[in-house]
Amino acid sequence: xxxxxxxxxxxxxxxxxxxxxxxxxxxxxxxxxxxxxxxxxxxxxxxxxxxxxxxxxxxxxxxxxxxxxxxxxxxxxxxxxxxxxxxxxxxxxxxxxxxxxxxxxxxxxxxxxxxxxxxxxxxxxxxxxxxxxxxxxxxxxxxxxxxxxxxxxxxxxxxxxxxxxxxxxxxxxxxxxxxxxxxxxxxxxxxxxxxxxxxxxxxxxxxxxxxxxxxxxxxxxxxxxxxxxxxxxxxxxxxxxxxxxxxxxxxx
Amino acid sequence: xxxxxxxxxxxxxxxxxxxxxxxxxxxxxxxxxxxxxxxxxxxxxxxxxxxxxxxxxxxxxxxxxxxxxxxxxxxxxxxxxxxxxxxxxxxxxxxxxxxxxxxxxxxxxxxxxxxxxxxxxxxxxxxxxxxxxxxxxxxxxxxxxxxxxxxxxxxxxxxxxxxxxxxxxxxxxxxxxxxxxxxxxxxxxxxxxxxxxxxxxxxxxxxxxxxxxxxxxxxxxxxxxxxxxxxxxxxxxxxxxxxxxxxxxxxxxxxxxxxxxxxxxxxxxxxxxxxxxxxxxxxxxxxxxxxxxxxxxxxxxxxxxxxxxxxxxxxxxxxxxxxxxxxxxxxxxxxxxxxxxxxxxxxxxxxxxxxxxxxxxxxxxxxxxxxxxxxxxxxxxxxxxxxxxxxxxxxxxxxxxxxxxxxxxxxxxxxxxxxxxxxxxxxx
Numbered sequence: 001x002x003x004x005x006x007x008x009x010x011x012x013x014x015x016x017x018x019x020x021x022x023x024x025x026x027x028x029x030x031x032x033x034x035x036x037x038x039x040x041x042x043x044x045x046x047x048x049x050x051x052x053x054x055x056x057x058x059x060x061x062x063x064x065x066x067x068x069x070x071x072x073x074x075x076x077x078x079x080x081x082x083x084x085x086x087x088x089x090x091x092x093x094x095x096x097x098x099x100x101x102x103x104x105x106x107x108x109x110x111x112x113x114x115x116x117x118x119x120x121x122x123x124x125x126x127x128x129x130x131x132x133x134x135x136x137x138x139x140x141x142x143x144x145x146x147x148x149x150x151x152x153x154x155x156x157x158x159x160x161x162x163x164x165x166x167x168x169x170x171x172x173x174x175x176x177x178x179x180x181x182x183x184x185x186x187x188x189x190x191x192x193x194x195x196x197x198x199x200x201x202x203x204x205x206x207x208x209x210x211x212x213x214x215x216x217x218x219x220x221x222x223x224x225x226x227x228x229x230x231x232x233x234x235x236x237x238x239x240x241x242x243x244x245x246x247x248x249x250x251x252x
Numbered sequence: 253x254x255x256x257x258x259x260x261x262x263x264x265x266x267x268x269x270x271x272x273x274x275x276x277x278x279x280x281x282x283x284x285x286x287x288x289x290x291x292x293x294x295x296x297x298x299x300x301x302x303x304x305x306x307x308x309x310x311x312x313x314x315x316x317x318x319x320x321x322x323x324x325x326x327x328x329x330x331x332x333x334x335x336x337x338x339x340x341x342x343x344x345x346x347x348x349x350x351x352x353x354x355x356x357x358x359x360x361x362x363x364x365x366x367x368x369x370x371x372x373x374x375x376x377x378x379x380x381x382x383x384x385x386x387x388x389x390x391x392x393x394x395x396x397x398x399x400x401x402x403x404x405x406x407x408x409x410x411x412x413x414x415x416x417x418x419x420x421x422x423x424x425x426x427x428x429x430x431x432x433x434x435x436x437x438x439x440x441x442x443x444x445x446x447x448x449x450x451x452x453x454x455x456x457x458x459x460x461x462x463x464x465x466x467x468x469x470x471x472x473x474x475x476x477x478x479x480x481x482x483x484x485x486x487x488x489x490x491x492x493x494x495x496x497x498x499x500x501x502x503x504x505x506x507x508x509x510x511x512x513x514x515x516x517x518x519x520x521x522x523x524x525x526x527x528x529x530x531x532x533x534x535x536x537x538x539x540x541x542x543x544x545x546x547x548x549x550x551x552x553x554x555x556x557x558x559x560x561x562x563x564x565x566x567x568x569x570x571x572x573x574x575x576x577x578x579x580x581x582x583x584x585x586x587x588x589x590x591x592x593x594x595x596x597x598x599x600x601x602x603x604x605x606x607x608x609x610x611x612x613x614x615x616x617x618x619x620x621x622x623x624x625x626x627x628x629x630x631x632x633x634x635x636x637x638x639x640x641x642x643x644x645x646x647x648x649x650x651x652x653x654x655x656x657x658x659x660x661x662x663x664x665x666x667x668x669x670x671x672x673x674x675x676x677x678x679x680x
Contacts, residue, residue, distance in 0.1 A: 093321075115321050186304075207270070208306055209305055229267060236266055240294075243301075247301070
């Protein structure tokens with residue numbers, strides 16, 4: 001007997017088709033449906049900003065939404081509920097702010113740049129394909145954005161005839177020359193990071209401050225694993241050199 | 253080589269600190285560390301550095317981040333709908349700049365206002381001159397700029413006028429079509445009508461000095477009338493006054509009127525010999541009343557309906573002509589250059605002969621003949637017959653074996669436009 005078999009997550013249902021001869025083999029025709037992670041069925045809102053939309057279906061509570069994983073929130077976003085973006089922002093805003101702070105060491109500049117990163121992500125999220133995890137994807141946007149900003153700063157420095165790197169190095173040396181008991185170690189390390197070229201700085205920050213694995217860094221920086229290892233190694237060597245007096249004295 | 257080995261060792265030590273080396277690599281590194289104090293120092297420093305980096309201070313959580321972000325998003329959306337040529341945030345700056353610009357410009361204008369006034373008046377005068385000299389006078393030009401006595405006579409007797417001296421193309425008019433009149437532009441080289449020169453006319457008819465004076469002034473008036481009746485437009489348009497065909501009969505009547513009976517016979521003989529469209533019924537004019545049969549020749553076309561021929565269309569339509577301006581043109585103030593006139597005419601004729609008219613707009617049933625070498629417009633004007641009957645006293649149409657369009661040229665199309673139907677006969 002010819003039959004159509006619909007397999008549901010786990011079990012399967014076979015529907016017989018009497019008298020049908022469109023399938024010559026005896027094998028039942030299978031329609032496979034893969035179960036994805038839980039996707040709540042939100043009512044679609046016309047106004048992306050509006051958080052109060054009374055539709056027939058009740059919207060999951062804020063607590064439920066907050067607990068949902070990235071994938072579920074992105075699926076909801078891509079199905080039209082733009083409001084859930086708030087929970088993604090709240091989840092990652094501090095990590096992105098801190099990453100940008102580590103790169104630029106400029107508290108005032110961080111918030112504007114973080115906003116730009118999240119706006120860029122908002123615009124690109126409808127095309128997110130779940131090929132990478134959301135946070136590495138977000139980090140990639142942040143790293144690209146900071147690279148653009150550093151280039152702009154470099155250009156501005158070129159036209160204003162300043163050499164900021166030399167200024168930082170001089171400041172670092174001045175601070176390193178004070179007696180050890182008066183030194184602000186964290187400030188020295190932050191200044192040391194600023195002396196590194198962008199790609200080395202970003203690699204070592206992602207590794208040692210953000211705690212990403214080598215593979216994740218390769219994904220974020222869009223380069224080979226070997227390149228990441230080499231960059232981190234060289235960045236550490238440069239930092240050791242820049243912070244030599246500190247390295248010799250610090251015993252943790 | 254040493255540097256390469258050192259770089260490799262640095263990399264291995266860095267990864268050793270991170271704990272990502274394989275078991276074998278870890279053993280290798282540890283054996284190096286056991287033997288090399290500086291490597292041990294390096295590992296120590298790397299570990300310290302790692303701790304220092306991981307203990308870098310974190311920013312305080314920003315509670316208001318989402319609120320500010322939502323505002324930034326709204327601004328972004330507004331910016332996406334911005335139609336201004338600059339970002340919205342620059343609106344105040346641009347307003348200030350525009351105000352400053354207005355003030356500066358205003359100050360400059362006030363300071364140099366006399367120069368501006370002078371400049372503007374010069375410019376407006378230039379525009380007025382262009383309008384008067386080019387636009388006003390140039391939009392419609394008389395096709396025939398200098399119709400001399402010879403050409404006026406040719407038209408008066410035969411209703412035929414060469415478009416230019418070299419061309420074989422001629423404008424022909426015929427009042428004696430079936431009901432109305434016909435205006436035709438076509439190849440005249442095969443026409444059987446011969447040119448009658450003014451000298452030959454004088455030799456045949458032998459008018460007295462007084463008669464010659466009258467005929468001269470009549471021909472001059474005819475020439476002026478032709479000049480203002482056939483117009484050519486800048487946009488390859490030809491406009492012909494529909495009362496032009498009457499001129500042929502009126503002129504034959506007028507010439508006949510001023511002649512003595514014997515002279516009239518000679519005149520009629522001349523007309524007959526050359527197959528002219530009208531014959532003089534000489535005996536019907538009572539003695540001594542010749543002058544009363546003069547037909548008035550208005551200097552300019554009466555009425556403002558014209559037959560308009562364009563490369564694509566033929567129309568019988570109203571056009572408003574500034575006859576004062578035209579008079580100036582005709583009287584020699586502004587005469588189009590021969591080259592320009594010839595070029596415009598060539599455009600109309602060449603295109604007209606090459607293809608059939610696409611659109612024919614005539615209010616009354618009319619006939620359009622269109623062949624390879626000619627096109628002809630026949631216009632029926634009801635109510636003209638009474639007038640014609642009255643004119644037969646002096647002049648009547650000759651029964652002609654040769655009609656104006658003697659035979660259908662090969663590959664021609666004859667289109668009849670009736671009140672309800674449009675029929676087309678194509679002669680193979």
